[in-house]
Amino acid sequence: MSQTPIFHFGTVGSPRSTPKKPGGSVGAILHLADQNLTAFELGWVRSVRVSEETCVKINQTAKEAGVYISVHAPYYINLNADHEEWPRSRKRIMDAARFGNLAGATDIVFHPGSYFGGTPQKALEVAIPRLLGCVEELRFSGIMITLRPETMGKGAMLGSLDDTLILSQEIEGVEPCLDFAHLHARPGDGSTNSYTEWCEILIQYGEALGVDALQRLHCHLSGIEYGPKGERNHLMLAKSDFNLEDLLRALNDLDCSGRILCESPEDMDVDAQLIKNTWERIAG
Numbered sequence: 001m002s003q004t005p006i007f008h009f010g011t012v013g014s015p016r017s018t019p020k021k022p023g024g025s026v027g028a029i030l031h032l033a034d035q036n037l038t039a040f041e042l043g044w045v046r047s048v049r050v051s052e053e054t055c056v057k058i059n060q061t062a063k064e065a066g067v068y069i070s071v072h073a074p075y076y077i078n079l080n081a082d083h084e085e086w087p088r089s090r091k092r093i094m095d096a097a098r099f100g101n102l103a104g105a106t107d108i109v110f111h112p113g114s115y116f117g118g119t120p121q122k123a124l125e126v127a128i129p130r131l132l133g134c135v136e137e138l139r140f141s142g143i144m145i146t147l148r149p150e151t152m153g154k155g156a157m158l159g160s161l162d163d164t165l166i167l168s169q170e171i172e173g174v175e176p177c178l179d180f181a182h183l184h185a186r187p188g189d190g191s192t193n194s195y196t197e198w199c200e201i202l203i204q205y206g207e208a209l210g211v212d213a214l215q216r217l218h219c220h221l222s223g224i225e226y227g228p229k230g231e232r233n234h235l236m237l238a239k240s241d242f243n244l245e246d247l248l249r250a251l252n253d254l255d256c257s258g259r260i261l262c263e264s265p266e267d268m269d270v271d272a273q274l275i276k277n278t279w280e281r282i283a284g
Helices: 024-034 052-065 086-102 120-140 161-170 180-185 195-209 211-216 244-253 268-283
Strands: 007-012 039-043 068-072 105-110 146-149 217-221 223-227 230-235 258-262
Touching: 007 024, 007 068, 007 268, 024 039, 024 052, 024 268, 039 258, 052 068, 052 086, 068 086, 068 258, 086 105, 086 120, 105 217, 120 146, 120 161, 146 161, 161 195, 180 217, 180 223, 180 230, 195 211, 195 244, 211 217, 217 244, 244 268, 258 268
Parallel strands: 007 039, 007 258, 039 068, 068 105, 105 146, 217 258
Antiparallel strands: 223 230
């Protein structure tokens, strides 16, 4: 048996309950810390428009508050983009990593892109060397941040569990962001929502990347609405069919650790507290 599993809980982006003063990311960090939530993902999902001065302030505030920082890079990233679009996607990844590093982030989460009607294998043949080039440039600059392709909620998207594991096996410095809501929604039939299924996923993760990788998971979680083609939109957990108990039992039983960031709409800090409280009850 390994050490007692520990998760840090928080939100992706600022909860709407964040006070207006000081507001922004600094205010969100302080607001989460006041609630004993110890993780925050900067929601740079439209673009990376932040000054170095602000990044330094975020970094200092987070360290003082004991809050772990990550970044959600802009949505408009596609490792399988055409040659004309790829440089713009690449710049979004690199900007998120460089400014995120200044802000004290250890992990950069991004959406991997689309198959564009092709096969996963063909998309990965394009994606792997591109992502490797990003990591190599960051390492050359002394930035040791982890790039995390997110598991995606639609079957047409590059970002199945297998996709993210292959990217991670092929490139040192890359590990998945497990979005549990997306993994539940992707099949479109209500599956991937039971204790047994979550255990199978976590076992596959550990076999692919090493059991120690289960000690540094980076996860997204919320309720979700889905149809036959997968994800439609995120929901509060109480308004969804997501089986939170079974997921957290699987994480506990397989001695997992890391961060769980809530992406629920409306009141994400409320759901973050629900996840945290449920975890503490299950983990004892």
